[in-house]
Amino acid sequence: MKKLLVLLMLLAADMPLPGGDAPFRGVTLTDHLGHPHDLEKETAGRLVMLFAIESRVDGKAWDERLTAHLPADRQLVRVMDAGAIAEEDRPRLLERVTKALAGSSVVFVMDWQGVVRKQLGGTAEQAVIVAIDAQGMVSGRTSGLPTAANLTTALGFLGIVPLPPLTDEKPANPKTDPKRTP
Amino acid sequence: MRFLPVLIALLICLAPLPLVFGLKSATGNDAWINTAGPAWHDLTLVSQRFGRDDGFVIGVFADDVLAPTVLTWQAGFEQALAALPGVTRRTSLLTAQDVSVDDFGPSPMALLPASGVLSDNDRARVLEHPLYSGLLVARTGRASGILVDVAPELDQDALAALADRARALMRDQPPPGGVQALLGGLPVQKQAINDAVLADQQLTVPLSMAIHTLLLLILLRRPVLMAVPLFALAGSLAWSYATVALVGRPLDAILGLLPPLVMGVAVAVALHLVYGYAAQVAAGATRPLAATLRQVTVPLIIATLTTAISVGGLWWGPVEGVRRFAPFAAAGVVLGALAPFLWLWALRPFISTAACLQLHHGFTGVRIGQLMGRIAAACLRHRVVVLLTYAGLIGLSAWLLTRVQSDADFLAALPDGDPVRVAHERIDQDLTGILTLDLLIDLGHPVSDADLPALRQATELVRQDPTVAYVCSLANVADLVSNRLSAAKHPASDNLLADLRLGAKPAWQRFVARGLNGGNDHVVRIMARQHDTRVSVNTSAAMRLRDDVSKHFPGATVIVASPSRLLSETTERLLPSVALTLGLALPLIAVLLFIVLRSPRLGLTALVLAGLPLVFTYASLPVLGWSLDIGVAMIACIALGIIMDDSIHLTCAVARQGNDIGNDAGGAAAIAVGPVLFGATLAMSASFLACLFGQFAYTRHFGALLATVFIIGLVVNLTLAPALLAGFRRRP
Numbered sequence: 002m003k004k005l006l007v008l009l010m011l012l013a014a015d016m017p018l019p020g021g022d023a024p025f026r027g028v029t030l031t032d033h034l035g036h037p038h039d040l041e042k043e044t045a046g047r048l049v050m051l052f053a054i055e056s057r058v059d060g061k062a063w064d065e066r067l068t069a070h071l072p073a074d075r076q077l078v079r080v081m082d083a084g085a086i087a088e089e090d091r092p093r094l095l096e097r098v099t100k101a102l103a104g105s106s107v108v109f110v111m112d113w114q115g116v117v118r119k120q121l122g123g124t125a126e127q128a129v130i131v132a133i134d135a136q137g138m139v140s141g142r143t144s145g146l147p148t149a150a151n152l153t154t155a156l157g158f159l160g161i162v163p164l165p166p167l168t169d170e171k172p173a174n175p176k177t178d179p180k181r182t183p
Numbered sequence: 184m185r186f187l188p189v190l191i192a193l194l195i196c197l198a199p200l201p202l203v204f205g206l207k208s209a210t211g212n213d214a215w216i217n218t219a220g221p222a223w224h225d226l227t228l229v230s231q232r233f234g235r236d237d238g239f240v241i242g243v244f245a246d247d248v249l250a251p252t253v254l255t256w257q258a259g260f261e262q263a264l265a266a267l268p269g270v271t272r273r274t275s276l277l278t279a280q281d282v283s284v285d286d287f288g289p290s291p292m293a294l295l296p297a298s299g300v301l302s303d304n305d306r307a308r309v310l311e312h313p314l315y316s317g318l319l320v321a322r323t324g325r326a327s328g329i330l331v332d333v334a335p336e337l338d339q340d341a342l343a344a345l346a347d348r349a350r351a352l353m354r355d356q357p358p359p360g361g362v363q364a365l366l367g368g369l370p371v372q373k374q375a376i377n378d379a380v381l382a383d384q385q386l387t388v389p390l391s392m393a394i395h396t397l398l399l400l401i402l403l404r405r406p407v408l409m410a411v412p413l414f415a416l417a418g419s420l421a422w423s424y425a426t427v428a429l430v431g432r433p434l435d436a437i438l439g440l441l442p443p444l445v446m447g448v449a450v451a452v453a454l455h456l457v458y459g460y461a462a463q464v465a466a467g468a469t470r471p472l473a474a475t476l477r478q479v480t481v482p483l484i485i486a487t488l489t490t491a492i493s494v495g496g497l498w499w500g501p502v503e504g505v506r507r508f509a510p511f512a513a514a515g516v517v518l519g520a521l522a523p524f525l526w527l528w529a530l531r532p533f534i535s536t537a538a539c540l541q542l543h544h545g546f547t548g549v550r551i552g553q554l555m556g557r558i559a560a561a562c563l564r565h566r567v568v569v570l571l572t573y574a575g576l577i578g579l580s581a582w583l584l585t586r587v588q589s590d591a592d593f594l595a596a597l598p599d600g601d602p603v604r605v606a607h608e609r610i611d612q613d614l615t616g617i618l619t620l621d622l623l624i625d626l627g628h629p630v631s632d633a634d635l636p637a638l639r640q641a642t643e644l645v646r647q648d649p650t651v652a653y654v655c656s657l658a659n660v661a662d663l664v665s666n667r668l669s670a671a672k673h674p675a676s677d678n679l680l681a682d683l684r685l686g687a688k689p690a691w692q693r694f695v696a697r698g699l700n701g702g703n704d705h706v707v708r709i710m711a712r713q714h715d716t717r718v719s720v721n722t723s724a725a726m727r728l729r730d731d732v733s734k735h736f737p738g739a740t741v742i743v744a745s746p747s748r749l750l751s752e753t754t755e756r757l758l759p760s761v762a763l764t765l766g767l768a769l770p771l772i773a774v775l776l777f778i779v780l781r782s783p784r785l786g787l788t789a790l791v792l793a794g795l796p797l798v799f800t801y802a803s804l805p806v807l808g809w810s811l812d813i814g815v816a817m818i819a820c821i822a823l824g825i826i827m828d829d830s831i832h833l834t835c836a837v838a839r840q841g842n843d844i845g846n847d848a849g850g851a852a853a854i855a856v857g858p859v860l861f862g863a864t865l866a867m868s869a870s871f872l873a874c875l876f877g878q879f880a881y882t883r884h885f886g887a888l889l890a891t892v893f894i895i896g897l898v899v900n901l902t903l904a905p906a907l908l909a910g911f912r913r914r915p
Contacts, residue, residue, distance in 0.1 A: 055688060058283075058290055087703070090685050093678070094287075097685070101286030 023137045024120035025049075030080070032108040033098040040110070040117075044078050044133040048155060051117055053082040053125035054094070060128040063147040063155075067130075070156055070163050079107065084115025085125060132158030185532040192529035196418030196522075199425030206424055207433040208381050218503070222752040225744040229621045230335065232696035233708060234272075236619050237746065239331040239349060239368035242610040245361060248320065248327040249276075249306060252359050254299050260356050260364075261329060267352070269345045272332040276309065276319050280689060282664055284671045288682035289664045291689060313663055317653040318615050318712065326613040331368070342370035365606035367617060369746060375603035376593055376879070380436040383877035387886070388442050390873035392416070395450065398869055402547045402862045403457065405538040410530055412453035412866075415522035419449045422522075423515040432511075437504045440817055441515050443871060443889060447825040448490060448519030451863040455479050455832065456527045458859045461548070464539035471539075472531055482835035485779050487520040489772040489831065490824025496768035497760075497820055505760060505817070516824060548858050555857030559905040566906035573903055577795070580802035587801060589754040590719040590810035596880035607715050616652030616712030618747055620645075620725055622732055623696075625740040629704040630695055632679050635661055637735040638707060644731055645711050650724040654711040657694040660687070699740060713747060718754065719810075721747035757816035765819060769794075772827065776834075785834045788907045792830035793823055795903070796896040800888055814885035822889060825867070826896035832856045833900050834908075857901070864897040 025040035032038055040049075048067060052060030060079075067077055086094055091113070098109050112118065123129040123144055132141040132155070141158030143151050149167035156163055217223065230236065241264075245253050258277055265273055280291040294315065296305060309315070310322055320327045331349070333342065349366055358364045395416065399409045423445045427438060459479045463471035494512035497505050542548050562569045597604040607617050622645065626634060639658040646654045661679050664687075668675060676682050684691045684704075698705025709732070713721050722745070729743040769790060776786035797819050804811060836855045871893070874886020 054287065054686060055291070057287060058285070058292065061285075086685070090681065093681055093685055097287045 024117070024131070024139060025133070026137060028116060028120075030110050030112055030116070032110050033081075033095055033102065034108065036108070038108075038110050040078070040080075041137050045137055046135050046159070047075050047078050047133060048159060049078045049080060049121075049131050049133060050128055051080045051082055051112075051121050051123065051131070052128040053085070055125040056128045059146060063128050063130065063152075066147050066152050066167075067155060070152075070161055071159075075159065079109050080112050080117050081109045082112050082115060082118045082125060084112060084118055086113075130155045188529035188532070192414070192418075192525050195525065196414065196421060199421045199428075202425040202428040203421055206428045208377070208435075216504075216749060217753040217756055220749075220752045220756070222744070222749040225623075225742045226746070226749060228699065228742060229623060229708075229744045232623070232706060233621070233693065235332060235335050236621070237369045238333040239346065239366060239370060240610055240615075240617060241329040241331065241349070241353075242365045242367060242606060242614055243327045243329065243358065244325065244363045244365070244609065244613065245358075247324055248362075249301050249309065249324055251299050253362055254295070256356070256358050256362070257327075257329070258299075260352065260358075263352055263356060264329070264331065264349065267345060267348050269334050269337050269341060270331055271334050273329055274319065274332070275329040276315070276327055279315055279319055281308070281312070282660070282667055282687060282690070284664070284667045284673055288676060288686040289667070290686050313659050314655055318655070321614050323613075326610075328610065328614050333370075339370070339373060343374050346371050346374060365602075365609055367603060367606035367610050369617070371603050372593060372607065372617075375597055375601055377436055379597055379601065379879040380439055380882065381434070383874070383879050383882040384439050384442065387873045387877055387882065388420075390876060391442075391446065391870040394870040394873055395446070395866055398866045402454075402866065403542060404545065404547075405534075405541065407530055407533045407535075408457055408461075408538055408542060411457050411523060411526045412450050414530075415453045415519075415526045416446055416449040418525070419445050419515070419519040419522040422518045423511065426514050426518075427511055430511075432507070435504065437508045437813075437817070438511060440508065440814075440821060441511060444494065444512055444821045444824070445515040445519040446870065447821065447867050448487070448516050448828070449522055450866050451825060451828050451859075452483055452487070452520045453523035453526070454859050454863045454866070455483060455856075456523050458542070458548070458862070460527060460531075460534070461539040461542040464534075464536055465543035472527070475527075481779065482832050483520060485775060485835070486824075486828035486831045487516060488775060489768075489827050490520075491516040492771050492775075493765060493768040493824045493827065494820050496765060496771075499763070499767055505757070512820070547862060549854075551861055552854040552857040555861065555901055556854035558901055559854075559857075562902045563905040563909055566909055569902055569906040573795070573906075576799065580798050583802035583805050584798070586805040588719060588805075588810050589751070589757070589812075589816075590717050591750055591754050591812050592717045593750075594715045596812075598878035601878075611652070611715050617715040618713045618721060618745060620651065620711040620713045620721075620728075620743070620745040620747075622709040622711070622729060623699070623742045623744070624707050624709070624732065624736050625699045625705050625742075626707065626736065627698070627702075627705060627739060629702070630657065630680060630707050632661075634707070634736075635680070638709075641732045641735045642709055644735075645709055645728055648724050648728060650713045650716070650721050652712050652714050654709060656709045657683075657691075657707055660690050660694065699742070713745065717810075718747045718750040721745065722751035754811070754813060754816075757811075757813055760816075762819075765823060776831070780834060784908075788904065789827065789830040789834045791907065792833070792900050792904055793827040793896075795899050796826050796892050797822060799895050799899075800892040803888075803891070809884055812881050812884065814881045815888055818885065818888055818892060822892040822896070826892070826900075829860050829863070829896055829900050830904075832859065833904055860897055860900060864893050868893045 025044050028040045029037055030040060048071070050060060050063055050067070064077060064079065071077060081098070083091065083094060102109065121129050121131055127144045129142065129144045131139050134140040141155070143154050145151055149169045152167050153163060243253065243257065247253070254277070257275065261273055261275060261277055264270060276295055279294040281294045282289050283292040284290065294309060294312070295301065301309065306324070310320060310324055312320070316322055318328065319330070333345065337345065346366065353364055353366065396409065396413060399412055403409050420442060423441050427434060427441070432438065456475060456479060459475040460471055463474040463478070468474040491513040494516060495509050497509035497512065594604055594607050611617055635658050638656055639662070642654055642656040642658050645651055657680070660683065664679060664683060665675065694708050694710070695704050696706045696708070697703055713724070725743045725745050725748050729741050733739070733741040773786055773790055776789050777783055780786055800818070804815070809815070833856055868890040871886045871890040874882050874889070877883050877886065
């Protein structure tokens with residue numbers, strides 16, 4: 002029985018993503034300001050974070066800790082899964098996002114139809130991080146809480162090794178965490 | 184050669200034993216719940232919108248339930264609990280979410296800090312939490328709860344299996360020293376009731392048999408004579424149970440009423456046969472068995488048919504469990520009536536003339552008949568007084584019957600040390616109410632901030648009710664968010680509920696749902712828990728709250744759903760159900776009596792004699808301070824047939840009297856059948872008093888009232904029959 006479980010786990014690790022290996026091929030979405038984004042182009046060689054309003058707190062923590070280690074030209078692509086938001090609540094969500102991001106250069110790509118969720122899978126309660134290579138293919142995927150291990154894994158997808166190594170001993174704080182590692 | 188009939192009879196009686204041993208006990212008693220009424224309908228409306236809410240409650244009791252050791256144990260235990268098949272959700276301090284505020288508005292956050300170590304502020308926040316205090320944690324910090332939701336497709340058997348797994352888990356992962364974990368909730372309560380009833384049957388059925396044996400020894404005095412009713416009783420019981428097993432039904436609380444019914448019929452029929460046989464032998468009949476059969480077969484057939492009709496009439500009742508009982512009861516009556524014939528035939532070669540003479544002329548024979556005849560004669564002489572007394576009693580009973588209350592307090596009915604009772608009392612006293620109470624308000628429009636003041640007032644109204652242990656609504660969540668916004672120095676939201684819907688979806692979905700006739704977010708829910716007490720008290724509180732809450736929402740539709748209401752509705756419907764089915768059966772019986780007795784007066788008298796003891800017995804309930812519960816309601820079906828049996832024998836005896844006995848047809852009949860009626864009443868009353876040793880309160884009520892109804896039946900037959908039948912003359 003145990004062997005079977007191990008086998009199933011190994012198979013699951015190698016399972017393809019729901020939408021295939023090039024999840025953003027032909028996908029264009031608008032951000033919270035209404036600007037279109039060709040995700041196939043914009044995600045190449047980057048980490049993409051898919052989160053929903055339910056997982057925004059974890060998403061924010063991922064964002065803060067990953068951004069501290071990502072080079073300026075390979076910034077995190079943030080996709081907000083809004084597929085489950087009712088029609089009448091969408092203006093309010095946009096208003097909230099706009100207000101929250103006012104004064105920063107950060108944009109949220111809004112996935113109103115759940116297109117990205119279909120490609121990347123996962124649930125609204127957890128942020129999903131995927132790494133996209135230069136060919137637009139998924140080169141790595143992780144999810145869950147932004148623990149040191151998960152963060153190190155995600156950065157590792159882009160060949161980034163945080164120094165000093167990340168720990169869980171203290172809460173994430175972008176002001177005190179080391180700025181960037183080469 | 185004379186052993187051959189005994190061998191045949193034994194084989195017939197022993198044949199069903201393999202089936203009887205394979206009989207299974209039911210794990211619950213859902214079948215008697217009325218699923219056609221409004222209470223069930225409203226509960227379904229709630230579960231369709233908010234999920235099933237009748238799962239398990241695990242109470243955790245400690246000096247400090249927020250201590251790290253307790254929380255660490257609880258985390259491990261809950262992880263294993265969540266993995267059990269059938270568990271869909273658990274709600275506890277570890278899974279509960281508090282509200283924080285960020286740029287998007289309200290945001291869910293874990294109630295307990297991830298470190299598991301609580302500061303004084305954290306402790307105060309958790310213990311005083313407006314959504315969880317009184318539900319998941321006691322303000323004292325000495326009790327906490329784990330609410331376990333179960334899959335909607337689980338039936339009572341699956342729930343019982345899940346409860347066993349949960350108990351096993353509690354044994355395998357016991358809480359640390361000084362901490363106690365107790366399993367409660369409706370599924371285990373149902374199981375406990377069923378277990379208590381079955382345990383009582385395991386005690387009271389053999390005890391009844393023992394009492395029967397003793398009394399039959401006193402009445403009949405010869406083992407061979409005793410053997411007829413005893414073997415008949417055992418054989419008919421075995422076949423009755425085998426019938427249940429053959430159909431593949433498990434033995435539930437209602438089918439547990441079969442033994443007293445079958446016992447009553449078998450013993451009564453057997454005594455009529457034995458006494459009749461003894462009388463024929465004493466009279467010097469050449470073929471006493473044939474003569475006995477000629478004398479008693481007709482009344483026995485009528486009595487059996489009327490009894491079978493009266494219990495079979497339950498088939499048309501509205502409660503499924505009672506309907507299911509009807510065919511088995513009718514079959515049990517027929518089996519109970521047939522078995523004595525078999526055993527009299529089998530044991531006849533062993534019954535000596537001396538034994539018959541001793542019985543016939545002994546103090547339980549002719550002598551007691553003469554005594555009863557004298558009583559009957561006295562009643563005849565003073566028939567005006569007797570009739571007036573009965574008229575007064577009937578009037579008094581009619582008034583008392585209006586005071587009878589249907590009610591049930593299942594928790595108090597369970598034995599004192601029953602683990603479920605202990606758990607429920609502890610959870611109820613120290614933590615929260617066991618019974619859910621949901622008020623759904625269909626506003627007719629999507630809920631908005633404008634509805635919050637009325638919702639707040641309605642929630643407070645529910646909170647003030649003494650039966651309510653906990654209450655929470657969207658108004659409490661909105662107030663919490665407002666307080667958190669204020670504490671975080673955020674500006675007040677211009678549309679608080681829209682922010683809640685957007686940012687705190689789990690909380691929204693717990694309190695808001697689609698309308699009763701459609702419409703998004705039209706329904707708001709006031710979620711409460713009631714103490715586990717009398718269902719009538721809880722139900723009247725629930726209905727009153729529904730009316731009071733309605734006043735705060737003019738034009739809205741308000742429904743209330745609670746298991747107490749369902750139980751109350753079911754209990755209230757039992758008596759009308761029994762009355763209806765008896766009402767269907769009585770005309771049939773009347774027609775049958777009229778055909779056989781060929782006298783409307785005799786037929787009507789038999790109906791009155793059989794019905795009055797039931798009226799008097801039910802009228803005694805308010806005097807005793809007892810409520811009409813399920814067992815008591817079912818007494819009518821069991822007792823009517825057996826008392827009817829006595830009445831028919833008496834009226835048949837009257838019909839047999841010639842016109843040479845003058846005015847006292849009733850008295851003469853009392854002399855003829857009095858010993859049998861006395862013996863059967865004594866044996867059955869005393870044996871049903873065995874139920875007083877039952878642990879379940881309703882078993883005790885059932886036994887005591889059934890014994891009472893038989894005694895009253897004898898008294899009514901003895902005293903009223905002569906008065907009613909004064910001057911009776913059969914038409915030539």
